[in-house]
Amino acid sequence: MDPRQDVVSEADVSTVSLDVAAVFLKHREAMYRVAYAMLRTDHHNQAVDVIGEVMVAILKNPPDSVGNWEAYLVRAVQNKIRDLWKSAAHRHEQLLLAEATPTEGDRLGGDEVEDDPASEVVELLSRQQTVQTVRAAMAEMEAWDPQAAYVLWQCAGLERSSQQVADELGISGSRVRQIASKARKKLISLLEAKELHL
Amino acid sequence: MNEETDRLLERLLEAPPGPQREQILARIDANRREEALKLLDAGDLVWEAAHSAPPLEKDPVAAMLGVVPDPNFQLDAKALARACKTSRVKPTALASRLNARGWKIDASDVFRWQTRPAPDVPPALIKAIAEEVHSEPERLVARSQPQRTALVEVAENIAASPRFRDLVQRFATIRQISVEMAESAMKSRMLATVHRGDMPDQEQMLASLESLVHALETEQDR
Structure with a gap:
């Protein structure tokens, strides 16, 4: 038996290219988050379709060398969405969206194509941690007041109207708005207790 | 005045991001604007928390790439x-x-x-x-016996069709993988796609696969 076959030298490893499937598995959360945020008010495009197209393009033309896959994939998703918006069919919507969502791009790594990819990823990861803190705070709220947590999740998280939620719960729309408002305040205080200040 | 602001605040929190939200925000008393922004931020964070990647088994892209475990493979x-x-x-x-x-x-x-x-x-x-x-x-x-659910049966019916076999062959060629792996990926993708909405008919499922294969072939030809 050749003992050299049992170890992987650095040279071996460096010649191995990353599997696109493995890279996707590792970074799909970041890709989806960026796509969802950018497409929040876009009723024509879906995150899963955009990401599918990005991955198909990468499968067919794998990049030569990528220093930071997360930044690369996030940028690819952003560019794909911008391309869609620039297309003639969506020019009008793009104008509205540019006006409509001035903060999303900043939150998730910036709108400028020339941004530093590394800083984008740092910002993205930090935002991801913030969202995890929010999930933890929502779990606490669930224990404190399940109805408040439910109403907030439905209204703010899933963007259902207060009337839809009211009809479901058999209460008035104004009562839902009161509960949602109280829940937002409670969330802010829970986040502040976790040293996350809005 | 305070009641008016309260009403505006309620409308603000219902408004999606965009010009409408900005317009309402501009009408809110300056001394309550900071509070309004905090409430908006809290809502936006909940929105983000509610929008993460779908579970792996419901992600058609993951299925296409073969990262969804397959009981038949x-x-x-x-x-x-x-x-x-x-x-x-x-x-x-x-x-x-x-x-x-x-x-x-x-x-x-x-x-x-x-x-x-x-x-x-x-x-x-x-x-x-x-x-x-x-x-x-x-x-x-x-090889193991697949679990028979109504959905799997629909997928199996489709898998038996000549059109599906042709798509599998084309997918295997493009991805340079075996026919078995291609079949596994395409079946997983079919099932994942179904979870996105109502149960589609066979024609819809095949059309979805067809567009995926076509997209890959188009990319290849570029």
Whole structure:
């Protein structure tokens, strides 16, 4: 038996290219988050379709060398969405969206194509941690007041109207708005207790 | 005045991001604007928390890439142990090589795969393992009976059609994978796509696969 076959030298490893499937598995959360945020008010495009197209393009033309896959994939998703918006069919919507969502791009790594990819990823990861803190705070709220947590999740998280939620719960729309408002305040205080200040 | 602001605040919190939201915000008293912004931020964070990647088994992109475990394409412990022995690749070495390809694998995982059934290993990882032990994915796979659900039956009916066979062949050619792996990926994708909405009919499922294969072929031709 050749003992050299049992170890992987650095040279071996460096010649191995990353599997696109493995890279996707590792970074799909970041890709989806960026796509969802950018497409929040876009009723024509879906995150899963955009990401599918990005991955198909990468499968067919794998990049030569990528220093930071997360930044690369996030940028690819952003560019794909911008391309869609620039297309003639969506020019009008793009104008509205540019006006409509001035903060999303900043939150998730910036709108400028020339941004530093590394800083984008740092910002993205930090935002991801913030969202995890929010999930933890929502779990606490669930224990404190399940109805408040439910109403907030439905209204703010899933963007259902207060009337839809009211009809479901058999209460008035104004009562839902009161509960949602109280829940937002409670969330802010829970986040502040976790040293996350809005 | 305070009631008016309260009403505006309620409307603000119902408004989606965009010009309407900005207009309402501008009408809110300056001394309550900071509070309004905080409430908006809290809502936006909840929105973000509610919008994360779909579960793996419901993600059509993951299915297309073969990262959704497939009960019909499971790693066979004995076959893997045999292949490792033949190729003289030890678990630690195999784990290192897979890590170098981007998979998060410990040597303990490889030991487990060699001794117990591993339903969590997806087809794309089986392909990577096969390449590292100089084998073919199909040689490392144990066939098992699929669970019969209504949805699986629909997928099986589609899988038996000549049109699906043709799509599988084309997908296998483009992705340079075996027909079995291509079939696994396309079936997983069909099932994942169904979870996105109502149960589609066979024609819709085939059309969705057709557009995927066509997109890949188009990219290839560029």
